[in-house]
Amino acid sequence: MxxxxxxxxxxxxxxxxxxxxxxxxxxxxxxxxxxxxxxxxxxxxxxxxxxxxxxxxxxxxxxxxxxxxxxxxxxxxxxxxxxxxxxxxxxxxxxxxxxxxxxxxxxxxxxxxxxxxxxxxxxxxxxxxxxxxxxxxxxxxxSMGPEPLDDSWSGEVLAGRLAGRRGLIKAVLLDQKVVAGVGNIYADESLFAAGIAPKRQASGLDAGECDALAASIAETLGNAVRLGGSFGEYVDLDGNPGTYDPRVYGGKGKPCPLCGGLLVKTSIGGRGTTYCPECQH
Ligand SMILES: [Zn+2]
The missing domain is CATH 3.20.190.10 (MutM-like, N-terminal)
Known part of the structure; x- marks a missing residue:
């Protein structure tokens, strides 16, 4: 990375x-x-x-x-x-x-x-x-938003949290009042998996996109938990690193795992954001 x-x-x-x-x-x-x-x-x-x-x-x-x-x-x-x-x-x-x-x-x-x-x-x-x-x-x-690993999490719940929110979807996902626990790595990964561009207006996502994004957030976080978190400087209680390997996060200039085009990095709300301009709309 x-x-x-x-x-x-x-x-x-x-x-x-x-x-x-x-x-x-x-x-x-x-x-x-x-x-x-x-x-x-x-x-x-x-x-x-x-x-x-x-x-x-x-x-x-x-x-x-x-x-x-x-x-x-x-x-x-x-x-x-x-x-x-x-x-x-x-x-x-x-x-x-x-x-x-x-x-x-x-x-x-x-x-x-x-x-x-x-x-x-x-x-x-x-x-x-x-x-x-x-x-x-x-x-x-x-004031924290819903937990994406709870059974009650859904596209409808996410749509409710995004309604009336001003701002770009990447930045809004990082707001813990909207959804609990999504940080920079998993926001980029979830948007990529859902095929949604990080610079979309949060309130402009339709119901189908909210369904896709809610599902990809839950799946991305669930996978990362199963793999003990991301591979990197973080270690668990006994010093073992996680093995989750992000598909786009930190991959600026590398080929997109879906289309082979080059991944692009930009800054949204002051946070580095990596995405595929071909696969995310
Ligand atoms: Zn792509």
């Missing part, structure tokens, strides 16, 4: 979530160490460590690109730890005595003897608590 990959997107977060379910659910949190507090939003190091130590991880869920840890604390009501990896955040599992990692911010000890280590070169990640199970305190989650 020809450009810096900005990850993780939804399939990478979902891959991480599945690893965390296996590694952490049912385990006690034995201790917490914060080495860079810039990723703690809305709480201090002291509060953070105190609230988490000697609790139990009851579930790890996901909404869009947010990881949602349900934390149990004896007979008290559960509370939620919300984690957003943003551009460079990563969680890895190691044995307890692993030395401090490069860009380490947070380390969580588990009763298995393992530690979960969060690293983040840019510290744009976001760790915070939310006591409301509906995540009403987190406006990004409260």
């Amino acid at each position: 020809g450009e810096v990959t900005l990850l993780p997107e939804m399939p990478e977060v979902e891959t991480l979530r599945r690893g965390l379910v296996r590694a952490a659910v049912g385990q006690r949190i034995t201790g917490v160490q914060v080495t860079d507090e810039r990723v703690l939003k809305r709480c201090s190091i002291g509060d953070f460590a105190e609230r988490l130590t000697d609790t139990t991880v009851k579930a790890v869920n996901r909404r869009g690109k947010f990881l949602l840890f349900e934390i149990g604390c004896g007979s008290l009501p559960s509370f939620h730890l919300v984690v957003h990896l943003n551009m460079k955040g990563s969680i890895r599992r190691f044995e307890a005595d692993v030395p401090t990692q490069k860009y380490e911010c947070v380390r969580v000890g588990l009763s298995t003897g393992d530690v979960l280590v969060y690293t983040d070169m840019w510290t744009w990640g976001d760790w915070h608590f939310d006591d409301a199970s509906e995540y009403t305190h987190v406006s990004d989650i409260a």
Whole structure:
């Protein structure tokens, strides 16, 4: 791929979530160490460590690109730890005595003897608590669009989200209020699979195009989840890279896998966008 990959997107977060379910659910949190507090939003190091130590991880869920840890604390009501990896955040599992990692911010000890280590070169990640199970305190989650891997997702749902939206379809797809979890790679791949040009007006897609695009978004994201996310700098909880290989993203100047014409790169809403001018209309 020809450009810096900005990850993780939804399939990478979902891959991480599945690893965390296996590694952490049912385990006690034995201790917490914060080495860079810039990723703690809305709480201090002291509060953070105190609230988490000697609790139990009851579930790890996901909404869009947010990881949602349900934390149990004896007979008290559960509370939620919300984690957003943003551009460079990563969680890895190691044995307890692993030395401090490069860009380490947070380390969580588990009763298995393992530690979960969060690293983040840019510290744009976001760790915070939310006591409301509906995540009403987190406006990004409260206002988030539908999940494309849910059974209820359809062309009709997408058409409803696009109705009255100003802007180009590529840019609108990246708005998490329209649809949850679609980032730059998977927006380009979904538009290519649906044969829709990225510079089309979002509100100008007809019902058949919305059906095709909704299906290609679900299929693209579903495939990427099955393959452990995109091949690139991102790795899963145990350090394994994903094997999803984009067909057009990052492929400027390479032959289109469908027609053999050359793929073109442009900028839409400030984001690099690769497409085939022959196959996408
Ligand atoms: Zn083509």
